[in-house]
Amino acid sequence: MQRAEVLEIMNHVLDKRGRTRLSNEDQTTREANFRSLDFSEVALRIEAKIGRELVFDAATMRRIETIKDVLDFFETVTKS
Amino acid sequence: MVDIKSENLVKFNDRALTWQELTKYGQDRLGCTERFRGTRLIFAVSSEIDALSAFATGISADLDFGILDQSRINDALRAHLKDQAVQIIEYSDSSELREICIGSEVIPGRISVLTSGTTGLPKLIAHNIESLNTFERVRELDPNCWFLPYQAGSYAWYQMIALSLFVSGQDLAPGSSNDLVQSFDDSLSSRIVTAISSTPTFWRQVLMTIDPQKLLNAPIRTITLGGEIVDQAILDRLKYIFPRANIRHIYASSEAGAAIVVTDGRAGFDAALLDSRPERPIAVRIVDGRLQVRSRYGNTEAKNEWIETGDLVEQCGDRILFCGRTNNQLINVGGQKAYPALIEAHLLTHPDVVWARVTAKRAPMVGYLPSAEIVLNKAAGNLDAERHLTLFCAGNMPEYAIPRIWHFLDSVPINTSLKS
Numbered sequence: 095m096q097r098a099e100v101l102e103i104m105n106h107v108l109d110k111r112g113r114t115r116l117s118n119e120d121q122t123t124r125e126a127n128f129r130s131l132d133f134s135e136v137a138l139r140i141e142a143k144i145g146r147e148l149v150f151d152a153a154t155m156r157r158i159e160t161i162k163d164v165l166d167f168f169e170t171v172t173k174s
Numbered sequence: 175m176v177d178i179k180s181e182n183l184v185k186f187n188d189r190a191l192t193w194q195e196l197t198k199y200g201q202d203r204l205g206c207t208e209r210f211r212g213t214r215l216i217f218a219v220s221s222e223i224d225a226l227s228a229f230a231t232g233i234s235a236d237l238d239f240g241i242l243d244q245s246r247i248n249d250a251l252r253a254h255l256k257d258q259a260v261q262i263i264e265y266s267d268s269s270e271l272r273e274i275c276i277g278s279e280v281i282p283g284r285i286s287v288l289t290s291g292t293t294g295l296p297k298l299i300a301h302n303i304e305s306l307n308t309f310e311r312v313r314e315l316d317p318n319c320w321f322l323p324y325q326a327g328s329y330a331w332y333q334m335i336a337l338s339l340f341v342s343g344q345d346l347a348p349g350s351s352n353d354l355v356q357s358f359d360d361s362l363s364s365r366i367v368t369a370i371s372s373t374p375t376f377w378r379q380v381l382m383t384i385d386p387q388k389l390l391n392a393p394i395r396t397i398t399l400g401g402e403i404v405d406q407a408i409l410d411r412l413k414y415i416f417p418r419a420n421i422r423h424i425y426a427s428s429e430a431g432a433a434i435v436v437t438d439g440r441a442g443f444d445a446a447l448l449d450s451r452p453e454r455p456i457a458v459r460i461v462d463g464r465l466q467v468r469s470r471y472g473n474t475e476a477k478n479e480w481i482e483t484g485d486l487v488e489q490c491g492d493r494i495l496f497c498g499r500t501n502n503q504l505i506n507v508g509g510q511k512a513y514p515a516l517i518e519a520h521l522l523t524h525p526d527v528v529w530a531r532v533t534a535k536r537a538p539m540v541g542y543l544p545s546a547e548i549v550l551n552k553a554a555g556n557l558d559a560e561r562h563l564t565l566f567c568a569g570n571m572p573e574y575a576i577p578r579i580w581h582f583l584d585s586v587p588i589n590t591s592l593k594s
Contacts, residue, residue: 110564111564111565129573131540134508134539137537137539141538148538150538150539
């Protein structure tokens with residue numbers, strides 16, 4: 095899935111909760127107020143869009159700190 | 175023997191018959207009822223007049239019987255009843271008994287209530303006239319004509335039949351199962367109906383379909399709700415439309431019988447009712463967050479023992495609120511527990527939400543997320559509903575309980591038990 099598409103889904107999740115849209119990939123997820131439940135919802139929406147379940151690697155997940163990491167993560171797992 | 179109000183009327187589309195006339199109608203249809211004495215029976219019926227006349231005849235002959243809508247019969251149910259030595263009699267063609275079941279224990283006066291069977295095959299719950307007559311404590315009731323929306327043979331249907339059989343001045347107007355809301359609309363047009371017992375889901379359909387002005391002008395004096403969790407939003411809405419009506423909600427089940435009647439216009443019931451003293455005819459208690467009932471109106475096999483209802487409840491101040499069923503109504507969101515019934519209750523307080531159902535959706539990382547199905551009223555227009563309702567939930571429930579996935583439906587889904 096294209097990075098821009100993932101970003102749009104993330105912004106949709108934030109937007110409907112009245113939070114600020116993402117503008118800077120270097121922001122940490124905490125600074126962007128992007129929480130674990132938001133991450134799970136984004137993953138669920140991506141799964142629905144691509145029609146298959148995503149595979150999550152715990153070690154990779156633990157390294158996620160910034161919005162860029164989240165985008166990289168989803169870009170990678172949707173390709174594999 | 176219970177005193178039957180044989181002069182009360184049942185008003186069908188084309189005629190009105192007293193219970194006395196319905197009994198005669200059934201006797202003519204069935205012929206000699208002596209031939210049924212050695213068998214536990216279920217009368218399969220395909221019309222309201224058949225259902226009501228079969229019931230009237232069954233109790234007048236003191237048979238061991240029940241009523242079942244023909245549409246519910248399939249091979250699995252047929253085999254299930256045969257295993258229990260219960261004979262299905264086609265009411266419209268009962269000239270002879272075929273394939274007689276052997277070995278059934280016959281108890282004259284037993285009335286078999288079949289559960290809806292939503293979680294498997296229906297169960298046969300044993301009642302009798304005494305356990306179904308929960309109206310013996312009703313001293314006076316204004317004369318009414320009750321719209322009867324329930325499917326023949328359900329516990330709620332028997333309750334309405336018992337009301338008309340045992341309480342003076344309580345007539346019935348059966349609805350058409352082909353289109354219940356339309357037949358309710360028609361009965362409002364003819365202004366014959368003054369009372370209705372139904373489910374919140376039925377009312378949500380009515381509120382979406384029938385002209386609001388017509389409802390405001392309807393001569394409805396008594397409204398009874400039950401069969402599902404009765405939320406504050408539907409109580410408030412009905413009170414607004416029918417300000418002079420006597421609105422009550424009843425907690426009842428085919429196994430526990432009618433147990434709690436709430437008349438104060440608030441959802442749930444008063445915590446003061448939690449009283450398990452043995453001398454109380456109806457007692458309720460909470461064990462491990464589940465409601466238990468001991469009622470003289472429970473099924474006859476319960477022998478006045480405590481019955482586990484399977485309903486989850488929670489005490490909020492002086493009120494006991496229903497949170498859903500034990501088997502399917504808890505969403506585990508990353509270890510946190512979200513109750514669909516409480517989320518639905520909040521969503522239903524939104525003026526544009528007609529109906530809501532919240533379920534668990536499997537989700538990566540956290541296990542499950544709440545997912546909502548919603549029916550909006552027509553006035554909602556182009557509202558950005560997902561964003562709007564998400565913000566409506568924020569601050570009123572924990573973050574993990576706010577639905578993440580939303581589906582917007584065109585109409586209220588409703589099953590034959592008038593539930594959704």
